[in-house]
Amino acid sequence: MLIPNYYTILNQQIEGHSALFRVALNSDCKVYEGHFPGSPVSPGVCNIQLILECAGMVLGTSLRLLAVSKCKLTTLVTPHDHPEVEVRVELSEKNDTIYALNAAIGKGEDIYLQLKAEVEKE
Amino acid sequence: MFQNEQIYQLIPQRPPIVMVDTLWSATESGAETGLTIDESNIFVQNGVMREAGLIEHIAQSAAAYAGYSTFSQGLPPKLGFIGEIKSCKIHTLPAVGSQLRTEIKLMAEAAGVTLIAAETHVADTLVAECQMKIFIKED
Numbered sequence: 001m002l003i004p005n006y007y008t009i010l011n012q013q014i015e016g017h018s019a020l021f022r023v024a025l026n027s028d029c030k031v032y033e034g035h036f037p038g039s040p041v042s043p044g045v046c047n048i049q050l051i052l053e054c055a056g057m058v059l060g061t062s063l064r065l066l067a068v069s070k071c072k073l074t075t076l077v078t079p080h081d082h083p084e085v086e087v088r089v090e091l092s093e094k095n096d097t098i099y100a101l102n103a104a105i106g107k108g109e110d111i112y113l114q115l116k117a118e119v120e121k122e
Numbered sequence: 123m124f125q126n127e128q129i130y131q132l133i134p135q136r137p138p139i140v141m142v143d144t145l146w147s148a149t150e151s152g153a154e155t156g157l158t159i160d161e162s163n164i165f166v167q168n169g170v171m172r173e174a175g176l177i178e179h180i181a182q183s184a185a186a187y188a189g190y191s192t193f194s195q196g197l198p199p200k201l202g203f204i205g206e207i208k209s210c211k212i213h214t215l216p217a218v219g220s221q222l223r224t225e226i227k228l229m230a231e232a233a234g235v236t237l238i239a240a241e242t243h244v245a246d247t248l249v250a251e252c253q254m255k256i257f258i259k260e261d
Contacts, residue, residue, distance in 0.1 A: 002165065002167055002172055002174065003164060003165075030138055030164075031138060031139050031164065033136065033137070033138065034135050034136035034137050034138055034139040034140065035135055035136075035139045036134050036135065036136070036201055037136050039201070041201075041203065043139065043178065044181075044203065044204040044207075045174040045175075045177045045178040045181070045204070046174065048174055048177070049172070049173075049174040052173075052174075064173070064212075064215075065173035065174075065212055066211070066212060067210060067211045067212070068177075068207050068208075068210035068252075069208070069209070069210075070206070070207070070208055071206065071207040071208075071210075072205070072206050073203070073204055073205055073206065073207075074205075076203060
């Protein structure tokens with residue numbers, strides 16, 4: 001985990017290159033001391049990192065983010081309003097080491113963040 | 123020029139997630155910012171800055187640019203949030219000690235939304251490029 005104590009995985013269902021993770025966002029993570037003082041908001045890039053780490057668990061290796069063709073962050077995520085989120089990950093192989101990554105963070109019908117990216121096995 | 127803790131006059135982020143340490147210049151059409159990568163940086167792993175850190179550096183560079191104009195009006199920095207990231211490429215992961223230099227170009231601005239394009243270099247090497255939509259929270 002790049003950002004210590006940012007999240008806790010509560011459970012995971014992995015089927016081939018698709019997966020659903022139920023994740024707790026930890027409000028006592030140190031990052032909230034600065035983002036922002038007295039007004040904790042989950043940094044969008046930390047949620048992208050969370051997706052990368054979940055995708056890495058699907059492929060069994062850490063991943064390098066090569067490109068983001070599009071990432072939409074439609075809801076302001078906070079550890080208080082969104083203590084538990086769902087991370088959906090879908091990977092498709094481009095070649096031996098490079099994968100297209102489609103992912104979302106949300107809960108139930110609600111989507112907070114959508115990501116289309118290209119990743120490489122490290 | 124704003125450097126080190128002076129940057130706190132321009133951005134709302136505080137340690138451990140301050141990802142820009144210099145505003146070199148700012149004009150109506152854009153800005154130049156910098157960050158020297160410290161080993162203690164929260165986005166450093168195994169001696170290099172990871173992708174999320176580079177994207178956050180670009181976002182906070184845009185924040186410092188927006189903050190410069192509010193500072194000029196005598197106001198504290200407003201909270202800003204990434205709304206969209208597009209056409210982003212991470213070419214290399216720069217090592218601890220590298221000096222990031224980022225050029226921010228203002229592409230459009232309307233009603234609390236700012237669209238910027240950014241390129242981050244270390245010396246002559248292009249490290250990352252990105253387009254970003256940032257929402258500014260009005261008080």
